Amino acid sequence: MIDTLTAARAQMEVSLAFHMIFAALGIGMPLLMVLAEGLAIRTGREHYRELARKWAKATALTFAVGAVSGTALSFELGLLWPRFMAFSGGIIGSAFALEGYAFFIEAIFLGLYLYGWERLSPRAHLLCGVVVAFSGMVSGVLVVAANAWMQNPVGFELVGGRAVNVDPLAPFRSPAWFHMALHSTLSCYIATGFAAAGVYAVGMLRGRRDAYHRSGLTLALALATVTALLQPLSGDLSAKHVAEHQPAKLAAMEAHFHTEAGAPLIVGGLPDVETGTVRYAVRLPRMLSFLAHGDFDAEVQGLNDFPRELWPNVLIAHLAFQVMVGCGMALIGLGAWFWLARWRRREPGRWLLRAVVVGSPLGFVALQAGWIVTEVGRQPWVVYGVMRTRDGVTPVEGVPATLFGFSVLYLVLGVALAWLLRRLATGAPPSSSPTAATTQTGEEVAHAR
Amino acid sequence: MLVELVAGLALVALIAYAVLAGADFGGGIWDALARGPRRDAQREAIAKAMGPVWEANHVWLIFVIVLLFTGFPSAFAALSIALFTPFHLVLLGIILRGAAFVFRAYSPQSARSVRPGRGARRWGVVFGVASVITPVLLGMCLGAVSSGHVRVSGDGAVRFEGPLPWLSPLALAVGAFALAVCAYVAAVFLANETEGDLRADFRRRALWAGTGVVALSVLVLPLLRFDAAHLWSGLVSARAAPVLAVGVVAALVSGWGLWKHRLRLARTATVAQVACLLAGWGIAQHPYLIYPDVTLHGAAAPDATLRFVLWSTPFGMALLVPSLWFLFRVFKGPALGLADRDDDGSA
Numbered sequence: 060m061i062d063t064l065t066a067a068r069a070q071m072e073v074s075l076a077f078h079m080i081f082a083a084l085g086i087g088m089p090l091l092m093v094l095a096e097g098l099a100i101r102t103g104r105e106h107y108r109e110l111a112r113k114w115a116k117a118t119a120l121t122f123a124v125g126a127v128s129g130t131a132l133s134f135e136l137g138l139l140w141p142r143f144m145a146f147s148g149g150i151i152g153s154a155f156a157l158e159g160y161a162f163f164i165e166a167i168f169l170g171l172y173l174y175g176w177e178r179l180s181p182r183a184h185l186l187c188g189v190v191v192a193f194s195g196m197v198s199g200v201l202v203v204a205a206n207a208w209m210q211n212p213v214g215f216e217l218v219g220g221r222a223v224n225v226d227p228l229a230p231f232r233s234p235a236w237f238h239m240a241l242h243s244t245l246s247c248y249i250a251t252g253f254a255a256a257g258v259y260a261v262g263m264l265r266g267r268r269d270a271y272h273r274s275g276l277t278l279a280l281a282l283a284t285v286t287a288l289l290q291p292l293s294g295d296l297s298a299k300h301v302a303e304h305q306p307a308k309l310a311a312m313e314a315h316f317h318t319e320a321g322a323p324l325i326v327g328g329l330p331d332v333e334t335g336t337v338r339y340a341v342r343l344p345r346m347l348s349f350l351a352h353g354d355f356d357a358e359v360q361g362l363n364d365f366p367r368e369l370w371p372n373v374l375i376a377h378l379a380f381q382v383m384v385g386c387g388m389a390l391i392g393l394g395a396w397f398w399l400a401r402w403r404r405r406e407p408g409r410w411l412l413r414a415v416v417v418g419s420p421l422g423f424v425a426l427q428a429g430w431i432v433t434e435v436g437r438q439p440w441v442v443y444g445v446m447r448t449r450d451g452v453t454p455v456e457g458v459p460a461t462l463f464g465f466s467v468l469y470l471v472l473g474v475a476l477a478w479l480l481r482r483l484a485t486g487a488p489p490s491s492s493p494t495a496a497t498t499q500t501g502e503e504v505a506h507a508r
Numbered sequence: 509m510l511v512e513l514v515a516g517l518a519l520v521a522l523i524a525y526a527v528l529a530g531a532d533f534g535g536g537i538w539d540a541l542a543r544g545p546r547r548d549a550q551r552e553a554i555a556k557a558m559g560p561v562w563e564a565n566h567v568w569l570i571f572v573i574v575l576l577f578t579g580f581p582s583a584f585a586a587l588s589i590a591l592f593t594p595f596h597l598v599l600l601g602i603i604l605r606g607a608a609f610v611f612r613a614y615s616p617q618s619a620r621s622v623r624p625g626r627g628a629r630r631w632g633v634v635f636g637v638a639s640v641i642t643p644v645l646l647g648m649c650l651g652a653v654s655s656g657h658v659r660v661s662g663d664g665a666v667r668f669e670g671p672l673p674w675l676s677p678l679a680l681a682v683g684a685f686a687l688a689v690c691a692y693v694a695a696v697f698l699a700n701e702t703e704g705d706l707r708a709d710f711r712r713r714a715l716w717a718g719t720g721v722v723a724l725s726v727l728v729l730p731l732l733r734f735d736a737a738h739l740w741s742g743l744v745s746a747r748a749a750p751v752l753a754v755g756v757v758a759a760l761v762s763g764w765g766l767w768k769h770r771l772r773l774a775r776t777a778t779v780a781q782v783a784c785l786l787a788g789w790g791i792a793q794h795p796y797l798i799y800p801d802v803t804l805h806g807a808a809a810p811d812a813t814l815r816f817v818l819w820s821t822p823f824g825m826a827l828l829v830p831s832l833w834f835l836f837r838v839f840k841g842p843a844l845g846l847a848d849r850d851d852d853g854s855a
């Protein structure tokens with residue numbers, strides 16, 4: 060039987076990882092959807108409208124799952140970490156309270172968008188979509204403030220284990236907020252963009268090279284490539300911040316065991332905590348000093364500066380970091396390939412399309428890996444430097460059972476949803492033939508109930 | 509005063525959730541109980557009524573939770589420990605209800621497209637069952653909070669006096685009561701939003717559910733008297749009694765309106781009835797959040813936080829209220845709905 064702390068961590072991780080997929084889609088899909096609808100209104104070309112409708116349906120499905128899994132998270136903060144919430148609920152609450160309004164706006168205008176195709180003028184309809192895309196992005200930015208505060212708590216005084224003199228804007232004053240919000244918002248667009256592109260690449264590989272598929276691919280990759288190019292810049296901002304405020308996390312994710320000046324960047328490899336060495340790694344001399352502090356000769360604190368019980372899990376943090384950066388670089392390469400090919404001769408070739416299919420989940424892989432870096436790297440603290448994770452956990456027994464139940468539930472829902480989305484993606488080919496067009500509208504009526 | 513205002517805000521949000529999302533849960537109940545020649549048409553009317561609004565309605569619950577942990581963090585912690593199991597079950601219900609509702613809508617129709625396909629029917633069952641279970645569990649949690657059996661010591665440790673508080677007779681009765689109220693509210697709303705035979709179906713269901721609500725209140729009252737004397741005395745006190753009296757009158761008016769086919773009146777009265785009931789409960793509960801150990805003041809967050817919550821409310825509401833008004837006007841407005849294209853199932 061696993062202990063409560065381990066089970067609670069695992070349940071939190073499962074729930075967050077599940078929610079995060081839908082949160083990212085909930086931020087990315089509405090933007091794609093309004094881009095397509097905007098193009099439809101501007102150019103008057105029908106296939107853009109079909110794209111918008113298709114993406115709206117996908118959004119309807121994923122948004123609902125995102126909303127209910129997010130609700131589960133709000134409860135779970137208390138169910139799994141009651142002492143953490145008793146301590147910090149009054150501080151991070153402001154972020155969640157404002158986020159609540161963003162959710163409201165998002166849910167309201169999504170209802171209007173999904174069910175309002177016939178009831179609203181095209182312009183009003185598009186505007187509703189813009190509001191959804193914007194409020195989704197804002198809700199992500201606001202909730203990240205709560206996490207930023209956990210990474211970098213400010214705005215209160217600790218007296219006898221209680222927080223006093225609380226600044227209600229504390230989550231927004233956490234210096235980690237800006238770069239985390241930037242980096243994680245970009246990651247949502249990257250993940251959604253490449254995933255959507257994969258769907259159209261599959262279609263084109265199967266010979267459907269119509270305007271609908273081509274525009275779907277181009278639009279998704281446009282969003283994904285622009286954001287992917289910005290991501291290393293914002294990641295560098297994050298890394299510099301982590302180096303300054305959470306040196307143990309930086310040391311763990313870089314597998315940097317010994318404090319030194321002119322430290323090398325360790326790429327790949329398997330860190331061995333017992334011996335403090337990294338096997339099978341590539342070392343880029345002095346790069347870590349430069350990346351972390353902007354100076355090739357700067358001193359970078361290693362794990363040896365911290366007592367052993369304050370080390371995060373070095374293996375997980377390092378590997379997850381390599382996965383995130385690796386995926387990021389691979390996706391940049393993929394985007395560059397597509398746009399180069401397009402610039403040269405326009406029609407994407409089979410190998411390129413295959414690469415887009417293979418690359419399509421990498422955005423989500425990077426996103427999950429990045430959160431693992433952040434959250435595992437914060438250990439053993441739940442509020443960095445203030446409260447240990449083990450002091451926040453629930454005293455209730457039975458967390459292993461709920462962990463099991465929720466894992467099964469999310470697995471079932473994930474499979475069912477994947478099946479429905481697949482059917483949505485391939486089910487009704489757009490109006491390439493008259494019969495197809497009627498199925499499409501017949502289905503539309505059934506779904507627009 | 510600050511503390512009371514924030515608690516009042518949470519109560520208002522709870523009332524909004526009970527009325528709006530209660531109707532959505534009730535829709536699921538009637539979906540599960542759909543019978544007779546117009547079974548599919550009933551289900552379609554329910555799905556059509558819920559579709560555009562249920563997600564917005566659901567956010568009220570998130571709002572309640574957020575206000576609770578922002579305004580009263582230690583009470584949130586104590587409740588999370590005390591109600592660990594029922595809260596998890598509530599989550600299960602909420603997740604399955606929401607997911608099944610959209611999964612059903614996007615499942616393939618059967619070949620000739622008149623009847624829902626097999627996948628859609630299965631998700632329909634999940635949707636119905638989850639809609640029945642969730643309000644019962646939420647009612648049980650509410651009953652447990654008022655039962656006086658959840659004891660919280662100064663360091664935040666929780667223990668139970670007697671058996672599990674959420675399984676006490678009172679909690680079970682409140683759970684059943686919540687179910688009946690949801691079914692009633694939904695049937696009244698649906699009768700307002702449909703026409704012809706369907707309207708007659710839902711009106712009949714509303715009369716049944718209303719009878720259930722009355723019967724269950726007769727059951728709850730003596731239980732309150734013996735199992736939760738403190739709450740009983742709060743309810744009959746001069747503070748709460750007038751509110752409850754208005755609620756009872758509203759209940760009578762809504763029943764009469766239904767009987768006399770004055771459906772719009774019935775709908776307004778039903779909203780007032782649920783609002784007064786919960787407001788009366790909230791007033792009777794004051795100053796306790798969890799009787800007898802956790803008071804509003806004892807659990808309150810620092811003043812600065814409470815002030816932030818209060819000050820942000822008007823700004824948030826300035827965004828929210830017009831948006832909600834627009835949503836309900838577009839989908840529930842009187843000018844629309846009648847000329848709708850896919851009402852043919854009933855006409």
Ligand code: HDD
Pocket residue numbers: 210235238239240242243244245246247249250290291293294295297298299301383384386387388422423425426427428429430431432433436
């Ligand atoms: C598509 C997803 C994605 C991609 C391609 C990248 N990241 Fe990332 N990264 C995330 C998605 C992500 C994330 C999941 O969104 C995190 C978790 C917390 C956060 O703020 O963003 C994150 C965290 C995160 C952190 C830790 C921040 C903290 O703990 O406060 C660092 C240092 C980086 N990233 C650096 C990079 C670099 C140098 C990249 C170079 C390509 C990179 N990331 C690509």
Ligand code: HEM
Pocket residue numbers: 078079081082083084085086121122123124125126127128129130131132133134136162163165166195196198199200202203206243563566567570
């Ligand atoms: C970085 C992490 C997170 C991001 C970026 C994020 C973003 C989002 C987004 C965009 C939505 C809209 C629904 C959707 O699109 O599917 C959403 C829903 C939700 N999230 Fe998260 N979220 C995060 C973490 C959390 C956490 C930790 C909680 C709670 C403790 C939470 C609670 C919720 C709730 C309650 C909803 C439902 C809102 C509704 O009904 O519309 N989220 N989240």
Ligand code: HEM
Pocket residue numbers: 068069071072075076079140143202203204205206427430431434435437438440441448
């Ligand atoms: C606003 C956003 C978030 C909040 C408020 C939040 C909050 C928490 C809390 C309270 C814990 C438990 C305490 C702990 O283990 O330190 C935790 C752990 C964890 N979270 Fe987050 N989290 C957020 C975003 C995310 C996201 C999006 C992921 C995505 C995968 C994630 C992954 C994890 C993991 C892996 C752990 C377990 C860490 C460990 O125990 O080693 N978190 N988070």
